[in-house]
Amino acid sequence: MKIDGTVVRGDHFSGNIAEIRKFAVMSLSWLTVIFVAVWGVCWALGIFIPMCLANSSFDFAAILSEVCKALTPIAAVLVFIPINAMFMVLMERRALALFTRRNGPNRVGPDGALQTAADAVKLLLKEDITPTGADALMFTLAPIIFFAPSIFGALPLLAAVTNNHKLFQIVDLPTGIFYVLAASSVPVVGIVMGGWASNNKYSLMGGLRSAAQAISYEIPLVLSLVTICLLAGTLDVVSIAYQQSGGLLNWNILGGGALIGLNKAIAALVSSSGAPFAEVMNAYYPYGWLSFVGAAVLCMCTVILFGVYLIGACAEINRIPFDLPEAESELVSGYNTEYSGIKFAIFFLAEFTNLFIVSTIAVVMFLGSGDCPLPTWLNPLSYPAVYEPLAKALSPVLSVLINDLHLINPPTFWAALWVIFKTYSLIFFAILVRGTLPRFRIDQLMDFGWKRLIPITLVIFVLVAFARGVINFHV
Amino acid sequence: MEQFELLTNWAQVNVEAFVLYALAIIAIPCAFCVLFDRAIIRSGFFLIGVFGAVCGLFLILQAQFLALAQLMIYTVGITLVVVIALMLTNPRLEKEGVAVEGRERFSGLVIATVFFLTIYCALRSESWPLSSLRMNPENVKQIGAALITTYALPFEFASVLLLAALMGAILLAKAEPKNDVSKIAGEN
Amino acid sequence: MFNLIGSAINGVKHALGGLYQVKRGLETVAMHTWREPTTEAYPDKAPELPPHFRGRLALTVNPETGENLCISCRQCERVCPDKCIEITANKSTETNKLELIDFKIDHGLCMFCGLCTEVCPTYCIINTNDFEMADYTRSSLIYDLKKLTLTQEESAYYFAAKEMPLPKPKPAKPAAPAAGAAAAKPAAEAKPTATVSPKPAPESAKAPETTADKPAKEVEKKESPSTDTPSVN
Ligand code: SF4
Ligand code: SF4
Numbered sequence: 001m002k003i004d005g006t007v008v009r010g011d012h013f014s015g016n017i018a019e020i021r022k023f024a025v026m027s028l029s030w031l032t033v034i035f036v037a038v039w040g041v042c043w044a045l046g047i048f049i050p051m052c053l054a055n056s057s058f059d060f061a062a063i064l065s066e067v068c069k070a071l072t073p074i075a076a077v078l079v080f081i082p083i084n085a086m087f088m089v090l091m092e093r094r095a096l097a098l099f100t101r102r103n104g105p106n107r108v109g110p111d112g113a114l115q116t117a118a119d120a121v122k123l124l125l126k127e128d129i130t131p132t133g134a135d136a137l138m139f140t141l142a143p144i145i146f147f148a149p150s151i152f153g154a155l156p157l158l159a160a161v162t163n164n165h166k167l168f169q170i171v172d173l174p175t176g177i178f179y180v181l182a183a184s185s186v187p188v189v190g191i192v193m194g195g196w197a198s199n200n201k202y203s204l205m206g207g208l209r210s211a212a213q214a215i216s217y218e219i220p221l222v223l224s225l226v227t228i229c230l231l232a233g234t235l236d237v238v239s240i241a242y243q244q245s246g247g248l249l250n251w252n253i254l255g256g257g258a259l260i261g262l263n264k265a266i267a268a269l270v271s272s273s274g275a276p277f278a279e280v281m282n283a284y285y286p287y288g289w290l291s292f293v294g295a296a297v298l299c300m301c302t303v304i305l306f307g308v309y310l311i312g313a314c315a316e317i318n319r320i321p322f323d324l325p326e327a328e329s330e331l332v333s334g335y336n337t338e339y340s341g342i343k344f345a346i347f348f349l350a351e352f353t354n355l356f357i358v359s360t361i362a363v364v365m366f367l368g369s370g371d372c373p374l375p376t377w378l379n380p381l382s383y384p385a386v387y388e389p390l391a392k393a394l395s396p397v398l399s400v401l402i403n404d405l406h407l408i409n410p411p412t413f414w415a416a417l418w419v420i421f422k423t424y425s426l427i428f429f430a431i432l433v434r435g436t437l438p439r440f441r442i443d444q445l446m447d448f449g450w451k452r453l454i455p456i457t458l459v460i461f462v463l464v465a466f467a468r469g470v471i472n473f474h475v
Numbered sequence: 476m477e478q479f480e481l482l483t484n485w486a487q488v489n490v491e492a493f494v495l496y497a498l499a500i501i502a503i504p505c506a507f508c509v510l511f512d513r514a515i516i517r518s519g520f521f522l523i524g525v526f527g528a529v530c531g532l533f534l535i536l537q538a539q540f541l542a543l544a545q546l547m548i549y550t551v552g553i554t555l556v557v558v559i560a561l562m563l564t565n566p567r568l569e570k571e572g573v574a575v576e577g578r579e580r581f582s583g584l585v586i587a588t589v590f591f592l593t594i595y596c597a598l599r600s601e602s603w604p605l606s607s608l609r610m611n612p613e614n615v616k617q618i619g620a621a622l623i624t625t626y627a628l629p630f631e632f633a634s635v636l637l638l639a640a641l642m643g644a645i646l647l648a649k650a651e652p653k654n655d656v657s658k659i660a661g662e663n
Numbered sequence: 664m665f666n667l668i669g670s671a672i673n674g675v676k677h678a679l680g681g682l683y684q685v686k687r688g689l690e691t692v693a694m695h696t697w698r699e700p701t702t703e704a705y706p707d708k709a710p711e712l713p714p715h716f717r718g719r720l721a722l723t724v725n726p727e728t729g730e731n732l733c734i735s736c737r738q739c740e741r742v743c744p745d746k747c748i749e750i751t752a753n754k755s756t757e758t759n760k761l762e763l764i765d766f767k768i769d770h771g772l773c774m775f776c777g778l779c780t781e782v783c784p785t786y787c788i789i790n791t792n793d794f795e796m797a798d799y800t801r802s803s804l805i806y807d808l809k810k811l812t813l814t815q816e817e818s819a820y821y822f823a824a825k826e827m828p829l830p831k832p833k834p835a836k837p838a839a840p841a842a843g844a845a846a847a848k849p850a851a852e853a854k855p856t857a858t859v860s861p862k863p864a865p866e867s868a869k870a871p872e873t874t875a876d877k878p879a880k881e882v883e884k885k886e887s888p889s890t891d892t893p894s895v896n
Contacts, residue, residue: 098695099696101699174539182543186550189520189555192558192559193520196562208559215555432689
């Protein structure tokens with residue numbers, strides 16, 4: 001492209017459309033498969049079986065249907081994780097290929113769409129080796145401890161991303177985000193354990209690095225989320241998600257709710273039916289220009305917090321540019337050097353699942369969860385004049401699905417679609433970062449964490465605590 | 476939780492008691508392993524297991540916040556740092572096995588007995604207020620409010636203590652002047 | 664105090680500069696998405712090789728008459744650093760001329776230096792564009808005369824592609840011209856100009872389109888059974 005500042009004609013934008021189209025088709029079909037499968041399992045377990053049981057008359061039908069419903073979230077996660085990991089690996093490889101001007105895996109299945117499925121089968125069939133001198137118990141436990149939290153940690157998020165669907169209300173914990181954070185802090189134990197138990201110096205170094213890194217970067221990560229919780233006034237992910245509904249301006253990334261007043265005021269202006277513009281503004285920003293300064297500060301702070309969160313999350317899950325625990329050039333493959341077969345597969349699975357969970361947390365906490373980015377007053381679908389004829393036209397088909405079979409739940413459906421779109425966009429961004437940035441050096445990493453990120457988050461925390469006082473939130 | 480009760484009624488057993496025993500089965504052997512395992516790093520990992528089980532105990536007592544704090548701070552944070560410190564300090568400790576003198580053994584026994592008796596008496600005393608109340612969904616909020624109103628003073632003391640510990644640690648870890656280092660190296 | 668503010672401003676400047684660099688990097692990489700892959704879609708599409716590519720060795724025949732061009736002079740056998748050519752020839756009693764009986768090249772030993780093709784006086788031994796010679800045993804890498812000899816069309820293609828002068832038809836009275844040719848150009852540099860073919864190359868040999876894609880097709884044909892080629896990522 002640009003070698004000495006000139007653009008070689010025909011090279012730039014010259015159309016890699018075929019490859020991009022393949023990538024898009026592959027992604028869309030995989031996503032369809034994943035979410036149809038997951039929702040199918042949820043529906044069967046949580047709605048269809050209880051519906052059948054309700055008609056039957058044997059005595060423990062009620063308890064059985066309750067158990068089924070209670071198991072639905074776990075089943076959803078268990079079905080989702082392996083398929084999703086397969087898709088994410090494939091997506092990562094194809095996207096990296098796009099960025100580095102290659103074709104990517106294209107042999108197995110149509111355009112290589114089944115490559116990772118084949119890889120998974122291969123991994124499961126491989127011999128499971130425990131090296132000599134390894135501590136067999138710890139060696140086996142490590143992948144489990146690494147993986148288990150990603151199953152349980154994802155649960156509260158399920159309620160938030162499905163718009164509190166009644167099947168998933170059971171996992172809506174009052175300590176929501178704290179639970180997720182606690183669960184996501186556990187995997188590092190698995191890494192250290194695996195590194196130590198492998199009886200291999202590279203593994204041990206990888207494990208130690210990972211622990212040092214995770215402990216240092218957990219502080220800014222948690223602080224950034226705590227600041228958002230401070231703004232939201234709750235730890236519950238579902239209420240945080242609800243608070244952000246109503247368009248881009250309400251999202252936590254833009255002031256954590258500082259712009260809600262502005263949003264409402266503009267809505268009042270547009271609809272010209274509610275309270276006048278100035279009145280709404282006054283209700284939300286009672287101190288005149290001081291409030292506006294506060295709102296501006298909050299917006300800046302939350303944008304920085306989002307960045308800090310992304311960096312901290314990247315380090316927490318050992319992704320490039322923070323993948324020192326598995327730096328190939330120094331440590332072979334880090335803590336999983338000695339792992340093979342199914343145990344390696346579990347490590348691999350958990351790594352990608354963690355990436356997904358971290359992205360989902362970012363979406364729920366910063367990017368409005370399942371909320372359409374268009375503000376309500378701009379969104380044509382939110383006006384009954386547009387919405388109702390559309391609903392009427394579709395109702396004969398949909399009413400069976402929605403009301404009789406409960407196969408589609410419109411609020412959940414739209415929310416889930418937006419969450420899927422936002423989450424995978426973030427993952428795509430993570431892949432782009434992986435394709436771009438080189439790895440940190442260990443001392444740079446520590447300096448960056450302790451001397452930059454932590455002070456920044458602390459300063460922002462204090463700023464937010466004060467700026468919060470001059471604005472009315474969530475009136 | 477409703478499912479829990481339904482299950483309890485149906486199965487005619489106390490599910491909470493069942494979970495308690497399950498956790499005990501994890502916690503007690505792990506605790507013994509912490510004491511008796513020769514490889515000290517492995518003891519560290521077993522300690523993580525003990526703390527994990529304790530975190531489960533908090534959960535069945537419906538103290539969600541406490542359980543999660545336990546998990547995050549004790550199970551992962553502190554124990555992991557301890558394990559790493561062990562790895563970094565003396566890798567051969569596990570091989571040598573420190574010989575214990577007779578007198579040390581005796582004093583250790585005395586201390587352990589006294590400690591055990593204290594804890595035992597404390598646990599068996601009747602003054603544990605038990606409440607059958609369901610956990611308040613505003614639990615976390617209440618804890619927060621209590622920490623900065625009723626218990627503000629202990630809270631501040633605890634933080635000052637932590638700060639002192641932090642400063643002490645920094646002082647200990649600070650690099651010695653160069654000539655001292657050479658002297659120490661010479662002695663060894 | 665001012666110091667602190669100054670350093671804070673400096674820090675912000677530094678951070679913004681760093682962010683700008685990161686943004687530039689991300690942009691550059693993202694833009695690569697729009698550019699075509701530089702990799703070869705090899706097993707699906709045979710690569711386009713230059714005619715002087717040093718691939719599998721083969722013996723040409725006269726494109727017009729189809730007779731073997733080798734005169735059993737053993738120059739190639741002598742020059743080969745790996746000693747992987749083995750020629751069996753017999754002096755015929757009638758014509759007092761060497762008759763080629765067998766010609767073996769061990770492709771497992773050959774390093775494709777092309778020295779043998781340089782010395783060959785009749786442009787008989789050449790490097791073809793074929794490089795897919797993977798096989799299951801070492802012995803099957805030793806190619807014999809039958810396996811080495813090209814067809815008439817292939818020979819015509821290579822004579823045209825490599826711009827080698829077409830051979831003269833063997834005269835009824837033998838010996839003299841061939842030997843003369845061999846003596847006339849011992850050195851490789853003399854090769855292109857040494858013997859200018861009196862006849863211009865026939866049209867059939869020059870027409871590239873029909874014959875040009877022959878080897879490519881052959882490559883494809885060869886490819887299909889060997890599905891275990893490593894996938895190209
Ligand atoms: S290419 Fe080189 S090594 Fe191969 S046969 Fe000819 S002279 Fe020998
Ligand atoms: S140099 Fe050419 S003519 Fe001579 S023996 Fe070898 S292939 Fe035949």
